[in-house]
Each structure stands twice: as C-alpha cells, then as structure tokens.
Amino acid sequence: MKIERLGQDKIRIFLTFDDLLERGIQKDDMWREIPKVHELFSEMMDQAYSELGFDANGPLAVEVIAMPAQGMVVIVTRGKINISSDGSQMDEEDADEDMYEMEVTLESSDTIMYSFRDFEDVISAAKQLKASRLTEEGKLYSYHGRWILAFDATSSEAPLQNALIAVLAEYGEATSVTSAVLEEYGKAIMPSDAVRELCNHFSS
Known part of the structure; x- marks a missing residue:
C-alpha cells in the first residue's frame, strides 16, 4: 500500500492486488458493502494519518479506480467543514470518530x-x-x-x-x-x- 499527498485535502492510495489478497479481498469485493472493505478503508485512513498527518474527520469524497494490471487507486478528498443535516457546523465531539461520512465513486479503467x-x-x-x-x-x-x-x-x-x-x-x-x-x-x-x-x- 502506497500513500501520497496530492494536496492539503487530497491523497492518493495505491493498492496492489497482493495488498487486497493479503486481506482476503477480491477485486469485485470493492464494489460491495462488506466488513472487510470497511476494515481496509479504516486501515488506509490510519496509515494516511500516521504517514502524512491526513485527518479523515468530516465528509470525504472517495474515488475508487480499478485498473486491469496494477490494482486499485483510491483518491480521497476531505471536505472543508463538517455540516450536519440542519446546516449547522458539527462539534468534534458530536461526530462518531469510527464513522466516515463518505461519497464513494467507483470506476474501472481499461x-x-x-x-x-x-x-x-x-x-x-x-x-x-x-x-x-x-x-x-x-x-x-x-x-x-x-x-x-x-x-x-x-x-x-x-x-x-x-x-x-x-x-x-x-x-x-x-x-x-x-x-x-x-x-x-x-x-x-x-x-x-x-x-x-x-x-x-x-x-x-
């Protein structure tokens, strides 16, 4: 797993197929809501924080691109402000630290x-x-x-x-x-x- 910073609020994570197999995840699993995929995402965010200081609090836009030979590219963009459903800014303690508010886009490259x-x-x-x-x-x-x-x-x-x-x-x-x-x-x-x-x- 390789992680690099693309900007202050954007990172790119490269997962090889070996990275996925080590965690018991098949390529097609990335399109499914299963615990292993959630665990993988949490692991990625922990590594992004420890390596780059990238804090995944708040809304995240996650783009997953499957590539035929290379594996998966995951681009994570962090929102500026955590907005609650009534439009007000949420306090840090109101947010569940174990939950990510994500908008996920799945693509496949040929x-x-x-x-x-x-x-x-x-x-x-x-x-x-x-x-x-x-x-x-x-x-x-x-x-x-x-x-x-x-x-x-x-x-x-x-x-x-x-x-x-x-x-x-x-x-x-x-x-x-x-x-x-x-x-x-x-x-x-x-x-x-x-x-x-x-x-x-x-x-x-």
Missing part, C-alpha cells in the same frame, strides 16, 4: 500502465513485446522523471493481457498514475504505436 526508471528498460520491454508478437501498439509518456507505457486492455483477450503484463513487469513496475492524470500532466512522447516506433528507432 488501460494497462507500467512505469520505467531507465529508458533502456522501455526499449527492452518494447523489443520483447514485438518479438513475442504481443503488440506493436501503446502510448509512451514522460511523467515526473519516469517513462510510462500505456496499453488499451479492451483490444486484447485476457490471456494476451496476462502475457503483456508479464513482459512489462519484467522491466518496469505497476504505477498508480491514472490515464486522466497522464493526459493532463504527462508529456506524450509517442501517442500511438509506441512499441513499433521504439523498435524502429532503437533497433540494434
């Missing part, structure tokens, strides 16, 4: 994304993907000093996706960056057919 520290690893991954005849597509981005390869998961069947992920995981690592963040803040180096372009430009 993009497989892996991050690479070294450009040589990007080239190696691309050559392996082409040699294995897995894909010649993809997009290459530069984001915060890292290289990110992104692939549309809807264009391939599950076994092909798994093989694609296995190659990418050999050279890079799963990233918590979402497609929307990449589009807005990343720089598109190769907006299409990245694997083919990389192999053409850097053939040995």
Whole structure:
C-alpha cells in the first residue's frame, strides 16, 4: 500500500492486488458493502494519518479506480467543514470518530500502465513485446522523471493481457498514475504505436 499527498485535502492510495489478497479481498469485493472493505478503508485512513498527518474527520469524497494490471487507486478528498443535516457546523465531539461520512465513486479503467526508471528498460520491454508478437501498439509518456507505457486492455483477450503484463513487469513496475492524470500532466512522447516506433528507432 502506497500513500501520497496530492494536496492539503487530497491523497492518493495505491493498492496492489497482493495488498487486497493479503486481506482476503477480491477485486469485485470493492464494489460491495462488506466488513472487510470497511476494515481496509479504516486501515488506509490510519496509515494516511500516521504517514502524512491526513485527518479523515468530516465528509470525504472517495474515488475508487480499478485498473486491469496494477490494482486499485483510491483518491480521497476531505471536505472543508463538517455540516450536519440542519446546516449547522458539527462539534468534534458530536461526530462518531469510527464513522466516515463518505461519497464513494467507483470506476474501472481499461488501460494497462507500467512505469520505467531507465529508458533502456522501455526499449527492452518494447523489443520483447514485438518479438513475442504481443503488440506493436501503446502510448509512451514522460511523467515526473519516469517513462510510462500505456496499453488499451479492451483490444486484447485476457490471456494476451496476462502475457503483456508479464513482459512489462519484467522491466518496469505497476504505477498508480491514472490515464486522466497522464493526459493532463504527462508529456506524450509517442501517442500511438509506441512499441513499433521504439523498435524502429532503437533497433540494434
């Protein structure tokens, strides 16, 4: 579980599928109201407080984005003021500390994304993907000093996706960056057919 601050009132939590399995939670469970999911959220908020000093009191907007290869990205935004149903501000002692007032949004992403520290690893991954005849597509981005390869998961069947992920995981690592963040803040180096372009430009 990785937690990072996006702003004074916003954090991003990255849960790998291993994080979920360790807690006996399946991917589809995140869409259900079950005790394990509530326990996981409480654990996330405790860790956010201990690592970042992020206090989860008051209303929270929680966005859960399921990603096909990486796991789950949970974005938590804290409200400014705790408002009661009659419109008045609640006192701290009136709020049940064990209860979170949440508005939860659930989304699913169809993009497989892996991050690479070294450009040589990007080239190696691309050559392996082409040699294995897995894909010649993809997009290459530069984001915060890292290289990110992104692939549309809807264009391939599950076994092909798994093989694609296995190659990418050999050279890079799963990233918590979402497609929307990449589009807005990343720089598109190769907006299409990245694997083919990389192999053409850097053939040995």
